[in-house]
Amino acid sequence: MTGAGVTVGFLGTGIMGLPMARRIAGAGYRVVAWNRTHDKATPLAAAGVEVAGRAHDAVRDADVVICMLSSAPACDDILLGDEGVLAEMRASSVLIVMSSIPVDTAQRQATAAAARAVGYLDAPVSGGQKGAQDGTLAIMVGGDESMFERSRAVLQTMGRPTRIGPAGTGQLAKLVNQMMVASTLTAVAEAMLLAERGGADPAQVRAALLGGFADSTILRQHAARMIAQDFQPGGPAKYQVKDTRTAIGFAQSVGLELPVLGLVDDLFSDMVENGDGELDHSAVIRELRRRNGLPVS
Structure with a gap:
Protein backbone atom coordinates (compact mmCIF):
# COMPACT_ATOMS: atom_id res chain seq x y z
CA MET A 1 0.00 0.00 0.00
CA THR A 2 1.70 3.13 -1.18
CA GLY A 3 0.85 6.81 -1.28
CA ALA A 4 -2.09 8.25 -3.16
CA GLY A 5 -5.41 6.52 -2.72
CA VAL A 6 -4.48 4.90 0.60
CA THR A 7 -6.06 6.26 3.79
CA VAL A 8 -4.29 5.95 7.13
CA GLY A 9 -6.18 6.48 10.37
CA PHE A 10 -3.80 7.64 13.10
CA LEU A 11 -4.77 7.40 16.78
CA GLY A 12 -2.59 9.27 19.26
CA THR A 13 -0.67 12.42 18.30
CA GLY A 14 1.57 12.98 21.30
CA ILE A 15 5.34 13.56 21.38
CA MET A 16 5.98 10.63 19.03
CA GLY A 17 2.68 10.28 17.21
CA LEU A 18 2.47 13.81 15.84
CA PRO A 19 5.74 13.71 13.83
CA MET A 20 4.99 10.14 12.74
CA ALA A 21 1.61 11.17 11.33
CA ARG A 22 3.22 14.17 9.66
CA ARG A 23 5.78 11.97 7.89
CA ILE A 24 3.09 9.61 6.59
CA ALA A 25 1.15 12.56 5.18
CA GLY A 26 4.34 13.94 3.67
CA ALA A 27 4.77 10.69 1.75
CA GLY A 28 1.46 11.26 -0.04
CA TYR A 29 -0.96 9.25 2.06
CA ARG A 30 -4.32 10.59 3.14
CA VAL A 31 -4.08 10.73 6.92
CA VAL A 32 -7.01 11.18 9.30
CA ALA A 33 -5.75 11.72 12.84
CA TRP A 34 -7.41 11.66 16.24
CA ASN A 35 -6.18 12.47 19.71
CA ARG A 36 -8.06 12.35 23.00
CA THR A 37 -6.97 15.95 23.64
CA HIS A 38 -8.11 17.44 20.36
CA ASP A 39 -5.81 20.48 20.43
CA LYS A 40 -2.73 18.24 20.31
CA ALA A 41 -3.77 17.03 16.86
CA THR A 42 -4.70 20.36 15.30
CA PRO A 43 -1.10 21.34 14.33
CA LEU A 44 -1.20 18.47 11.83
CA ALA A 45 -3.75 20.32 9.70
CA ALA A 46 -0.91 22.45 8.31
CA ALA A 47 0.65 19.24 6.95
CA GLY A 48 -2.54 18.28 5.14
CA VAL A 49 -3.76 15.86 7.82
CA GLU A 50 -7.50 15.71 8.47
CA VAL A 51 -8.23 15.97 12.19
CA ALA A 52 -11.16 13.88 13.38
CA GLY A 53 -13.34 14.76 16.34
CA ARG A 54 -13.95 11.09 17.21
CA ALA A 55 -11.68 8.07 16.99
CA HIS A 56 -14.37 6.24 15.00
CA ASP A 57 -14.23 8.92 12.32
CA ALA A 58 -10.49 8.40 11.93
CA VAL A 59 -10.75 4.66 11.24
CA ARG A 60 -14.03 4.21 9.36
CA ASP A 61 -12.62 4.61 5.83
CA ALA A 62 -9.03 3.67 6.60
CA ASP A 63 -6.99 1.04 4.79
CA VAL A 64 -4.49 1.13 7.65
CA VAL A 65 -5.08 2.20 11.25
CA ILE A 66 -2.06 3.09 13.39
CA CYS A 67 -2.42 3.20 17.16
CA MET A 68 0.22 5.25 19.00
CA LEU A 69 -1.40 5.66 22.43
CA SER A 70 0.45 5.82 25.72
CA SER A 71 -0.28 2.44 27.32
CA ALA A 72 -1.91 -0.96 26.97
CA PRO A 73 -5.07 0.10 28.88
CA ALA A 74 -5.40 3.17 26.63
CA CYS A 75 -5.02 1.01 23.51
CA ASP A 76 -7.52 -1.57 24.74
CA ASP A 77 -10.01 1.12 25.69
CA ILE A 78 -9.94 2.76 22.27
CA LEU A 79 -9.64 -0.43 20.23
CA LEU A 80 -11.67 -3.00 22.17
CA GLY A 81 -13.82 -1.12 24.69
CA ASP A 82 -17.60 -0.91 24.66
CA GLU A 83 -17.36 1.57 21.81
CA GLY A 84 -14.00 0.38 20.49
CA VAL A 85 -12.95 1.38 17.01
CA LEU A 86 -12.04 -2.15 15.89
CA ALA A 87 -15.75 -2.70 15.31
CA GLU A 88 -15.72 0.24 12.86
CA MET A 89 -12.75 -0.97 10.82
CA ARG A 90 -13.36 -2.45 7.38
CA ALA A 91 -12.68 -6.12 6.75
CA SER A 92 -9.28 -6.57 5.04
CA SER A 93 -7.89 -3.36 6.55
CA VAL A 94 -4.80 -3.53 8.79
CA LEU A 95 -4.44 -2.45 12.41
CA ILE A 96 -0.86 -1.54 13.41
CA VAL A 97 -0.30 -0.99 17.14
CA MET A 98 2.92 1.00 17.52
CA SER A 99 2.50 1.67 21.24
CA SER A 100 4.67 -0.27 23.68
CA ILE A 101 2.35 -2.86 25.26
CA PRO A 102 2.79 -6.28 26.90
CA VAL A 103 3.39 -9.29 24.67
CA ASP A 104 0.18 -11.03 25.76
CA THR A 105 -1.84 -7.85 25.13
CA ALA A 106 -0.60 -7.77 21.53
CA GLN A 107 -1.48 -11.43 21.08
CA ARG A 108 -4.96 -10.86 22.48
CA GLN A 109 -5.50 -7.85 20.22
CA ALA A 110 -4.37 -9.89 17.21
CA THR A 111 -6.98 -12.53 18.02
CA ALA A 112 -9.71 -9.88 18.34
CA ALA A 113 -8.68 -8.33 15.01
CA ALA A 114 -8.68 -11.71 13.24
CA ALA A 115 -12.23 -12.33 14.44
CA ARG A 116 -13.26 -9.25 12.44
CA ALA A 117 -11.14 -10.16 9.38
CA VAL A 118 -8.77 -7.29 10.16
CA GLY A 119 -5.03 -7.79 9.80
CA TYR A 120 -2.85 -7.03 12.83
CA LEU A 121 0.75 -6.01 13.42
CA ASP A 122 2.39 -5.01 16.67
CA ALA A 123 5.13 -2.56 15.69
CA PRO A 124 6.67 -0.65 18.60
CA VAL A 125 9.44 1.82 17.85
CA SER A 126 12.74 3.07 19.20
CA GLY A 127 14.51 6.32 18.38
CA GLY A 128 12.63 8.88 20.42
CA GLN A 129 11.18 12.16 19.26
CA LYS A 130 14.17 12.91 17.03
CA GLY A 131 13.83 9.57 15.24
CA ALA A 132 10.12 10.24 14.74
CA GLN A 133 10.85 13.67 13.29
CA ASP A 134 13.62 12.42 11.01
CA GLY A 135 11.88 9.21 9.90
CA THR A 136 14.70 7.05 11.27
CA LEU A 137 12.82 5.00 13.87
CA ALA A 138 13.74 1.38 14.48
CA ILE A 139 10.41 -0.42 14.00
CA MET A 140 10.10 -3.92 15.48
CA VAL A 141 7.21 -5.80 13.90
CA GLY A 142 5.29 -8.88 14.96
CA GLY A 143 2.54 -10.43 12.88
CA ASP A 144 1.73 -12.30 9.71
CA GLU A 145 4.35 -11.90 6.99
CA SER A 146 1.79 -11.05 4.32
CA MET A 147 0.37 -8.24 6.52
CA PHE A 148 3.90 -6.98 7.06
CA GLU A 149 4.59 -6.86 3.33
CA ARG A 150 1.29 -5.05 2.69
CA SER A 151 2.19 -2.45 5.29
CA ARG A 152 5.92 -2.15 4.65
CA ALA A 153 5.68 1.03 2.54
CA VAL A 154 3.65 2.88 5.19
CA LEU A 155 6.06 1.79 7.91
CA GLN A 156 9.05 2.87 5.85
CA THR A 157 7.82 6.47 5.88
CA MET A 158 8.61 6.46 9.61
CA GLY A 159 11.83 4.45 9.71
CA ARG A 160 13.33 1.00 9.29
CA PRO A 161 10.82 -1.84 9.85
CA THR A 162 12.03 -5.35 10.66
CA ARG A 163 9.67 -8.29 11.04
CA ILE A 164 10.63 -10.36 14.07
CA GLY A 165 8.04 -13.13 13.94
CA PRO A 166 4.39 -13.77 14.87
CA ALA A 167 2.14 -11.37 16.79
CA GLY A 168 3.70 -10.29 20.07
CA THR A 169 7.32 -10.67 19.02
CA GLY A 170 7.58 -7.02 18.01
CA GLN A 171 6.70 -6.13 21.60
Whole structure:
Protein backbone atom coordinates (compact mmCIF):
# COMPACT_ATOMS: atom_id res chain seq x y z
CA MET A 1 0.00 0.00 0.00
CA THR A 2 1.70 3.13 -1.18
CA GLY A 3 0.85 6.81 -1.28
CA ALA A 4 -2.09 8.25 -3.16
CA GLY A 5 -5.41 6.52 -2.72
CA VAL A 6 -4.48 4.90 0.60
CA THR A 7 -6.06 6.26 3.79
CA VAL A 8 -4.29 5.95 7.13
CA GLY A 9 -6.18 6.48 10.37
CA PHE A 10 -3.80 7.64 13.10
CA LEU A 11 -4.77 7.40 16.78
CA GLY A 12 -2.59 9.27 19.26
CA THR A 13 -0.67 12.42 18.30
CA GLY A 14 1.57 12.98 21.30
CA ILE A 15 5.34 13.56 21.38
CA MET A 16 5.98 10.63 19.03
CA GLY A 17 2.68 10.28 17.21
CA LEU A 18 2.47 13.81 15.84
CA PRO A 19 5.74 13.71 13.83
CA MET A 20 4.99 10.14 12.74
CA ALA A 21 1.61 11.17 11.33
CA ARG A 22 3.22 14.17 9.66
CA ARG A 23 5.78 11.97 7.89
CA ILE A 24 3.09 9.61 6.59
CA ALA A 25 1.15 12.56 5.18
CA GLY A 26 4.34 13.94 3.67
CA ALA A 27 4.77 10.69 1.75
CA GLY A 28 1.46 11.26 -0.04
CA TYR A 29 -0.96 9.25 2.06
CA ARG A 30 -4.32 10.59 3.14
CA VAL A 31 -4.08 10.73 6.92
CA VAL A 32 -7.01 11.18 9.30
CA ALA A 33 -5.75 11.72 12.84
CA TRP A 34 -7.41 11.66 16.24
CA ASN A 35 -6.18 12.47 19.71
CA ARG A 36 -8.06 12.35 23.00
CA THR A 37 -6.97 15.95 23.64
CA HIS A 38 -8.11 17.44 20.36
CA ASP A 39 -5.81 20.48 20.43
CA LYS A 40 -2.73 18.24 20.31
CA ALA A 41 -3.77 17.03 16.86
CA THR A 42 -4.70 20.36 15.30
CA PRO A 43 -1.10 21.34 14.33
CA LEU A 44 -1.20 18.47 11.83
CA ALA A 45 -3.75 20.32 9.70
CA ALA A 46 -0.91 22.45 8.31
CA ALA A 47 0.65 19.24 6.95
CA GLY A 48 -2.54 18.28 5.14
CA VAL A 49 -3.76 15.86 7.82
CA GLU A 50 -7.50 15.71 8.47
CA VAL A 51 -8.23 15.97 12.19
CA ALA A 52 -11.16 13.88 13.38
CA GLY A 53 -13.34 14.76 16.34
CA ARG A 54 -13.95 11.09 17.21
CA ALA A 55 -11.68 8.07 16.99
CA HIS A 56 -14.37 6.24 15.00
CA ASP A 57 -14.23 8.92 12.32
CA ALA A 58 -10.49 8.40 11.93
CA VAL A 59 -10.75 4.66 11.24
CA ARG A 60 -14.03 4.21 9.36
CA ASP A 61 -12.62 4.61 5.83
CA ALA A 62 -9.03 3.67 6.60
CA ASP A 63 -6.99 1.04 4.79
CA VAL A 64 -4.49 1.13 7.65
CA VAL A 65 -5.08 2.20 11.25
CA ILE A 66 -2.06 3.09 13.39
CA CYS A 67 -2.42 3.20 17.16
CA MET A 68 0.22 5.25 19.00
CA LEU A 69 -1.40 5.66 22.43
CA SER A 70 0.45 5.82 25.72
CA SER A 71 -0.28 2.44 27.32
CA ALA A 72 -1.91 -0.96 26.97
CA PRO A 73 -5.07 0.10 28.88
CA ALA A 74 -5.40 3.17 26.63
CA CYS A 75 -5.02 1.01 23.51
CA ASP A 76 -7.52 -1.57 24.74
CA ASP A 77 -10.01 1.12 25.69
CA ILE A 78 -9.94 2.76 22.27
CA LEU A 79 -9.64 -0.43 20.23
CA LEU A 80 -11.67 -3.00 22.17
CA GLY A 81 -13.82 -1.12 24.69
CA ASP A 82 -17.60 -0.91 24.66
CA GLU A 83 -17.36 1.57 21.81
CA GLY A 84 -14.00 0.38 20.49
CA VAL A 85 -12.95 1.38 17.01
CA LEU A 86 -12.04 -2.15 15.89
CA ALA A 87 -15.75 -2.70 15.31
CA GLU A 88 -15.72 0.24 12.86
CA MET A 89 -12.75 -0.97 10.82
CA ARG A 90 -13.36 -2.45 7.38
CA ALA A 91 -12.68 -6.12 6.75
CA SER A 92 -9.28 -6.57 5.04
CA SER A 93 -7.89 -3.36 6.55
CA VAL A 94 -4.80 -3.53 8.79
CA LEU A 95 -4.44 -2.45 12.41
CA ILE A 96 -0.86 -1.54 13.41
CA VAL A 97 -0.30 -0.99 17.14
CA MET A 98 2.92 1.00 17.52
CA SER A 99 2.50 1.67 21.24
CA SER A 100 4.67 -0.27 23.68
CA ILE A 101 2.35 -2.86 25.26
CA PRO A 102 2.79 -6.28 26.90
CA VAL A 103 3.39 -9.29 24.67
CA ASP A 104 0.18 -11.03 25.76
CA THR A 105 -1.84 -7.85 25.13
CA ALA A 106 -0.60 -7.77 21.53
CA GLN A 107 -1.48 -11.43 21.08
CA ARG A 108 -4.96 -10.86 22.48
CA GLN A 109 -5.50 -7.85 20.22
CA ALA A 110 -4.37 -9.89 17.21
CA THR A 111 -6.98 -12.53 18.02
CA ALA A 112 -9.71 -9.88 18.34
CA ALA A 113 -8.68 -8.33 15.01
CA ALA A 114 -8.68 -11.71 13.24
CA ALA A 115 -12.23 -12.33 14.44
CA ARG A 116 -13.26 -9.25 12.44
CA ALA A 117 -11.14 -10.16 9.38
CA VAL A 118 -8.77 -7.29 10.16
CA GLY A 119 -5.03 -7.79 9.80
CA TYR A 120 -2.85 -7.03 12.83
CA LEU A 121 0.75 -6.01 13.42
CA ASP A 122 2.39 -5.01 16.67
CA ALA A 123 5.13 -2.56 15.69
CA PRO A 124 6.67 -0.65 18.60
CA VAL A 125 9.44 1.82 17.85
CA SER A 126 12.74 3.07 19.20
CA GLY A 127 14.51 6.32 18.38
CA GLY A 128 12.63 8.88 20.42
CA GLN A 129 11.18 12.16 19.26
CA LYS A 130 14.17 12.91 17.03
CA GLY A 131 13.83 9.57 15.24
CA ALA A 132 10.12 10.24 14.74
CA GLN A 133 10.85 13.67 13.29
CA ASP A 134 13.62 12.42 11.01
CA GLY A 135 11.88 9.21 9.90
CA THR A 136 14.70 7.05 11.27
CA LEU A 137 12.82 5.00 13.87
CA ALA A 138 13.74 1.38 14.48
CA ILE A 139 10.41 -0.42 14.00
CA MET A 140 10.10 -3.92 15.48
CA VAL A 141 7.21 -5.80 13.90
CA GLY A 142 5.29 -8.88 14.96
CA GLY A 143 2.54 -10.43 12.88
CA ASP A 144 1.73 -12.30 9.71
CA GLU A 145 4.35 -11.90 6.99
CA SER A 146 1.79 -11.05 4.32
CA MET A 147 0.37 -8.24 6.52
CA PHE A 148 3.90 -6.98 7.06
CA GLU A 149 4.59 -6.86 3.33
CA ARG A 150 1.29 -5.05 2.69
CA SER A 151 2.19 -2.45 5.29
CA ARG A 152 5.92 -2.15 4.65
CA ALA A 153 5.68 1.03 2.54
CA VAL A 154 3.65 2.88 5.19
CA LEU A 155 6.06 1.79 7.91
CA GLN A 156 9.05 2.87 5.85
CA THR A 157 7.82 6.47 5.88
CA MET A 158 8.61 6.46 9.61
CA GLY A 159 11.83 4.45 9.71
CA ARG A 160 13.33 1.00 9.29
CA PRO A 161 10.82 -1.84 9.85
CA THR A 162 12.03 -5.35 10.66
CA ARG A 163 9.67 -8.29 11.04
CA ILE A 164 10.63 -10.36 14.07
CA GLY A 165 8.04 -13.13 13.94
CA PRO A 166 4.39 -13.77 14.87
CA ALA A 167 2.14 -11.37 16.79
CA GLY A 168 3.70 -10.29 20.07
CA THR A 169 7.32 -10.67 19.02
CA GLY A 170 7.58 -7.02 18.01
CA GLN A 171 6.70 -6.13 21.60
CA LEU A 172 9.21 -8.67 22.89
CA ALA A 173 11.93 -7.03 20.79
CA LYS A 174 10.90 -3.64 22.20
CA LEU A 175 11.19 -4.98 25.75
CA VAL A 176 14.72 -6.11 24.95
CA ASN A 177 15.44 -2.66 23.53
CA GLN A 178 14.04 -0.90 26.59
CA MET A 179 16.03 -3.10 28.95
CA MET A 180 19.20 -2.10 27.13
CA VAL A 181 18.24 1.59 26.96
CA ALA A 182 17.35 1.83 30.66
CA SER A 183 20.46 -0.05 31.77
CA THR A 184 22.75 2.00 29.51
CA LEU A 185 21.15 5.27 30.60
CA THR A 186 21.82 4.32 34.21
CA ALA A 187 25.43 3.32 33.51
CA VAL A 188 26.09 6.57 31.62
CA ALA A 189 24.48 8.62 34.41
CA GLU A 190 26.66 6.88 37.01
CA ALA A 191 29.74 7.47 34.87
CA MET A 192 29.01 11.19 34.45
CA LEU A 193 28.36 11.55 38.17
CA LEU A 194 31.59 9.73 39.05
CA ALA A 195 33.57 11.90 36.65
CA GLU A 196 32.12 15.05 38.20
CA ARG A 197 32.59 13.90 41.78
CA GLY A 198 36.15 12.77 41.08
CA GLY A 199 37.14 16.20 39.83
CA ALA A 200 37.04 15.69 36.05
CA ASP A 201 35.01 17.73 33.59
CA PRO A 202 32.17 15.38 32.52
CA ALA A 203 31.96 17.09 29.11
CA GLN A 204 35.64 16.33 28.45
CA VAL A 205 35.25 12.75 29.70
CA ARG A 206 32.35 12.29 27.29
CA ALA A 207 34.37 13.77 24.43
CA ALA A 208 37.29 11.44 25.20
CA LEU A 209 35.06 8.34 25.12
CA LEU A 210 33.50 9.04 21.72
CA GLY A 211 34.66 6.49 19.18
CA GLY A 212 35.85 4.01 21.81
CA PHE A 213 34.16 0.83 23.05
CA ALA A 214 32.01 2.86 25.47
CA ASP A 215 30.59 4.99 22.66
CA SER A 216 26.84 4.75 22.02
CA THR A 217 23.87 6.83 20.95
CA ILE A 218 23.06 7.26 24.63
CA LEU A 219 26.55 8.57 25.41
CA ARG A 220 26.35 10.96 22.46
CA GLN A 221 22.83 12.27 23.03
CA HIS A 222 21.87 11.67 26.64
CA ALA A 223 25.19 12.28 28.38
CA ALA A 224 25.13 15.69 26.70
CA ARG A 225 21.65 16.27 28.11
CA MET A 226 22.79 15.21 31.58
CA ILE A 227 25.71 17.62 31.46
CA ALA A 228 23.51 20.48 30.22
CA GLN A 229 20.69 19.47 32.60
CA ASP A 230 18.33 19.61 29.64
CA PHE A 231 15.55 17.23 30.58
CA GLN A 232 12.75 18.32 28.26
CA PRO A 233 11.08 14.98 27.54
CA GLY A 234 11.85 13.08 24.40
CA GLY A 235 11.10 9.87 26.27
CA PRO A 236 9.41 10.62 29.64
CA ALA A 237 10.69 8.60 32.58
CA LYS A 238 7.16 7.43 33.48
CA TYR A 239 7.07 5.45 30.23
CA GLN A 240 10.52 3.99 30.90
CA VAL A 241 9.18 2.57 34.17
CA LYS A 242 6.18 1.13 32.35
CA ASP A 243 8.51 -0.75 30.03
CA THR A 244 10.95 -2.00 32.68
CA ARG A 245 8.08 -3.32 34.78
CA THR A 246 6.56 -5.04 31.75
CA ALA A 247 9.93 -6.62 30.97
CA ILE A 248 10.31 -7.89 34.53
CA GLY A 249 6.82 -9.39 34.43
CA PHE A 250 7.50 -11.15 31.13
CA ALA A 251 10.87 -12.44 32.34
CA GLN A 252 9.19 -13.93 35.41
CA SER A 253 6.55 -15.56 33.19
CA VAL A 254 9.27 -17.45 31.31
CA GLY A 255 11.21 -18.34 34.47
CA LEU A 256 14.03 -15.79 34.24
CA GLU A 257 15.61 -13.67 36.97
CA LEU A 258 17.25 -10.51 35.56
CA PRO A 259 18.99 -8.82 38.51
CA VAL A 260 20.40 -5.78 36.65
CA LEU A 261 16.98 -4.99 35.24
CA GLY A 262 15.51 -5.18 38.75
CA LEU A 263 18.00 -2.62 40.07
CA VAL A 264 17.42 -0.31 37.12
CA ASP A 265 13.65 -0.56 37.56
CA ASP A 266 13.98 0.37 41.25
CA LEU A 267 15.98 3.46 40.30
CA PHE A 268 13.48 4.67 37.69
CA SER A 269 10.55 3.85 39.98
CA ASP A 270 12.03 6.03 42.73
CA MET A 271 12.68 8.75 40.17
CA VAL A 272 9.00 8.81 39.21
CA GLU A 273 7.85 8.67 42.85
CA ASN A 274 10.10 11.66 43.57
CA GLY A 275 8.29 13.77 41.00
CA ASP A 276 10.50 13.41 37.92
CA GLY A 277 8.22 11.16 35.88
CA GLU A 278 7.47 13.86 33.29
CA LEU A 279 11.15 14.59 32.69
CA ASP A 280 13.22 12.85 30.04
CA HIS A 281 14.54 9.47 31.12
CA SER A 282 18.09 10.89 31.01
CA ALA A 283 17.10 12.74 34.21
CA VAL A 284 17.81 9.47 36.03
CA ILE A 285 21.05 11.23 36.99
CA ARG A 286 18.92 13.38 39.31
CA GLU A 287 17.84 10.26 41.20
CA LEU A 288 21.46 9.18 41.56
CA ARG A 289 22.19 12.59 43.03
CA ARG A 290 19.37 12.18 45.54
CA ARG A 291 20.63 8.75 46.59
CA ASN A 292 24.08 10.20 47.19
CA GLY A 293 22.86 13.23 49.09
CA LEU A 294 23.99 15.62 46.36
CA PRO A 295 22.14 18.78 45.27
CA VAL A 296 19.46 18.31 42.61
CA SER A 297 19.05 21.63 40.81
